[in-house]
Amino acid sequence: MINENLLNKIPQSYWLESTGRTNYPTLNEDIDVDVLIIGGGMVGLLTAYQLKGQVAKLTIIEAERIVESTTAHTTAKITSQHGLIYHKLISKLGRNLAEQYAQANELAIGHIKEIIDENKIDCDFETQAAYIYTQDEKYLKQIQAEVEAAQSLGIQAEFVDEIPFPMEVRAGMVFKNQAQFHPRKFLLDLAQIVHKNGVQIYEKTRAIELEEGYKRYVITTDKGSRILADKVIIASQYPFYNKKSMYYGRIYVERSYILAVKAKEDYPGGMYINAEDPPRSLRSLPTEDGELILVVGENHKPGQSEDTNGHYLNLLNFAQDLFTVEAVPYRWSTQDCLTLDGIPYVGQYASDTPNLYVATGFGKWGMTNSMVSSMILSDLINEGKSPFAEVYDPSRKTIAASAKNFLIQNADVAVQLIEGKLSSTEKDVSLKPGEAIIIEIDGEKVGTFKDEEGELHLVNITCTHMGCELKWNKAERSWDCPCHGSRFTYDGDIIQGPAVKPLSFDRDVNTIKKLINENF
Ligand code: FES
Numbered sequence: 001m002i003n004e005n006l007l008n009k010i011p012q013s014y015w016l017e018s019t020g021r022t023n024y025p026t027l028n029e030d031i032d033v034d035v036l037i038i039g040g041g042m043v044g045l046l047t048a049y050q051l052k053g054q055v056a057k058l059t060i061i062e063a064e065r066i067v068e069s070t071t072a073h074t075t076a077k078i079t080s081q082h083g084l085i086y087h088k089l090i091s092k093l094g095r096n097l098a099e100q101y102a103q104a105n106e107l108a109i110g111h112i113k114e115i116i117d118e119n120k121i122d123c124d125f126e127t128q129a130a131y132i133y134t135q136d137e138k139y140l141k142q143i144q145a146e147v148e149a150a151q152s153l154g155i156q157a158e159f160v161d162e163i164p165f166p167m168e169v170r171a172g173m174v175f176k177n178q179a180q181f182h183p184r185k186f187l188l189d190l191a192q193i194v195h196k197n198g199v200q201i202y203e204k205t206r207a208i209e210l211e212e213g214y215k216r217y218v219i220t221t222d223k224g225s226r227i228l229a230d231k232v233i234i235a236s237q238y239p240f241y242n243k244k245s246m247y248y249g250r251i252y253v254e255r256s257y258i259l260a261v262k263a264k265e266d267y268p269g270g271m272y273i274n275a276e277d278p279p280r281s282l283r284s285l286p287t288e289d290g291e292l293i294l295v296v297g298e299n300h301k302p303g304q305s306e307d308t309n310g311h312y313l314n315l316l317n318f319a320q321d322l323f324t325v326e327a328v329p330y331r332w333s334t335q336d337c338l339t340l341d342g343i344p345y346v347g348q349y350a351s352d353t354p355n356l357y358v359a360t361g362f363g364k365w366g367m368t369n370s371m372v373s374s375m376i377l378s379d380l381i382n383e384g385k386s387p388f389a390e391v392y393d394p395s396r397k398t399i400a401a402s403a404k405n406f407l408i409q410n411a412d413v414a415v416q417l418i419e420g421k422l423s424s425t426e427k428d429v430s431l432k433p434g435e436a437i438i439i440e441i442d443g444e445k446v447g448t449f450k451d452e453e454g455e456l457h458l459v460n461i462t463c464t465h466m467g468c469e470l471k472w473n474k475a476e477r478s479w480d481c482p483c484h485g486s487r488f489t490y491d492g493d494i495i496q497g498p499a500v501k502p503l504s505f506d507r508d509v510n511t512i513k514k515l516i517n518e519n520f
Helices: 002-008 042-051 086-093 095-119 137-152 183-196 308-322 366-383 397-422 509-519
Strands: 031-038 058-061 126-134 157-160 171-180 200-202 207-212 217-221 226-234 251-263 271-274 280-287 290-300 325-339 345-348 356-360 436-441 444-450 456-460 471-473 478-480 487-489 494-496
Touching: 002 308, 002 325, 031 042, 031 217, 042 058, 042 183, 042 226, 042 366, 058 226, 086 095, 086 137, 095 137, 095 171, 095 183, 095 366, 126 137, 137 157, 137 171, 183 200, 251 308, 290 308, 308 325, 345 366, 356 366, 436 471, 456 509
Parallel strands: 031 058, 031 226, 058 200, 126 271, 226 356
Antiparallel strands: 126 171, 157 171, 207 217, 217 226, 251 290, 251 325, 271 280, 280 290, 345 356, 436 444, 444 456, 471 478, 478 487, 487 494
16 A cells, blocks of 8 residues: 555655745846856855855856755765775775865864854754664675774774664664754755845756856856856756866766655664665654654666666665554655766866866765865865865866776766667557657657646657657656756756756647557
C-alpha cells in the first residue's frame, strides 16, 4: 500500500513545500554593475552576504526563482565529513592541500552558525554528530585510516564500533559538532537581508550569453537585457559558459533520491552515511506535524536509468528494514555536479579570464562547500587572494593526475552522443496517459508525452546544450540529458542547465498529434 501511494504522489521537496515563494522582479532593462552573481542559490546568496557593503553595485540574477533548484533538493547536512576523503586527499594532493580543504570546511560550519546567530535566523539549525559507518569488513581498514588522516588534519574524528542507530555495523567514524538545518528558511531570510543592504535580486532572468569586452563582461539574458559588469561570478551549478576551460569535459553529473519517512520508532539523533555501495544516508527532519526521517541514496547519471521509480522503492525497502514506516509524506530527487578529483572548482574561471569566477562541482557536499566558495570568492574579489584558493583552484595542476577519470567520463559522453543518433525509436507500443515515447518524424526524434487528460506534448529531444539525445525520466516526468545533466519539462522548459535554451518543436503540431493518436 505504501509502495503504491509512494509512486502515485508527484515528487515534491519538503524544503519547498514548507516555505513561501519569492517574487523578485525580472530584469527587463540594460544595467551596469560592479559585481554580477549568476545564480540565486546558496553560493550566490552567501557570496552576496559577504560582499554586501563592500561593493557599490552588486546584483544577483536567477534563471527561475531563488533557492528553488539544487539548494531546495539537498539533504542539508552541514558537515566537513565528506565521505572517506581525507586519507585520499593526503595521499593524492599532499598534506598542505588536504589541510586547506579540511580547515576551510571546518571553518564553514562555524561561519554558517555565526550568520544564523548574528541575524537571528529561525531555520531549524541543530548541532548533530555525523557518522560514517560500514557493515562490510573490507572497509574496516579504510575507516581506521580515515580517522587517523582526519585527526592529523586537525579534525576531531573518533573511531567507533557501534552507532546510536539500531543497526549492526562493522566499524564507524564520528565527527561531533556538525549540524543540520532547513536550507530554504536560512537562505530566504538571507536573501531579504542582502536585498535590504542594497543587493539587487532579479528572478526569471536567465543568462544565456557571456562576452568578454575591454576589461569588462557583457551578459545577455533571455529577456534580451544586457548587463555590463566589472566582475562576474558563475554560481549556477553547472557553468553555462562553454568557450573557456572546458568545464563540460571536467564535470560529471549524478542524480540521487530522498524520502521523508514517518516512522513508528523514535529517531536516535545523528546524521549517517555508509561507506559502501549503494549509498545510504539518514538524518532527522523536524516538521510542524512531528519528526520525519530523511532516507537518502541511490545514484546514477541523468538519463541513464531505465526505471527511475525503482530508486524510490529501493530506498523504501531500506527504510522498512530499519523501522516501521507509517507513511512517506514527501519524496524528491536531486542532481549534483562532481569533479574529476572530488574537490570543487572555485576561483577564477580560466587562467585568461581575469575577474570571471566560478563555483561548481560540490560532489553532494554543497552546504559547507557553498560557504567555503563564498569565503574564497569574496576574498578574491576584495583582496585578490584567499588562504583556500590553491586547493579549490579550477585550473589546478593536480587535476592532471585525474586524467583517467577525465577519459572515462568523456568516453561516456561520446557514447551517449553517438548512441542517441543510432538508436531506433520504440515501435508497437501504446501510449497511455502519464507515459512518454520517442517517435521519429523525417529523421527528427520527437519526445511525446501524454498527460492525464490525453493531451499530447511534443518536443524535439535533441539537447540544446551540445546535441545529445534526451531520455525520458518516468519518476520526475522530465526529459533528461545523459551527457551533462540538463533537464527539461515535457513541454520543453529548462528545469536544470547547463542548457540555456528550451526545447522546441517547429512542425505542424496538430497534424502530427492526429497521426500519433491514430497510431499509438
Ligand atoms: Fe550537454 Fe545535454 S547537457 S548535451
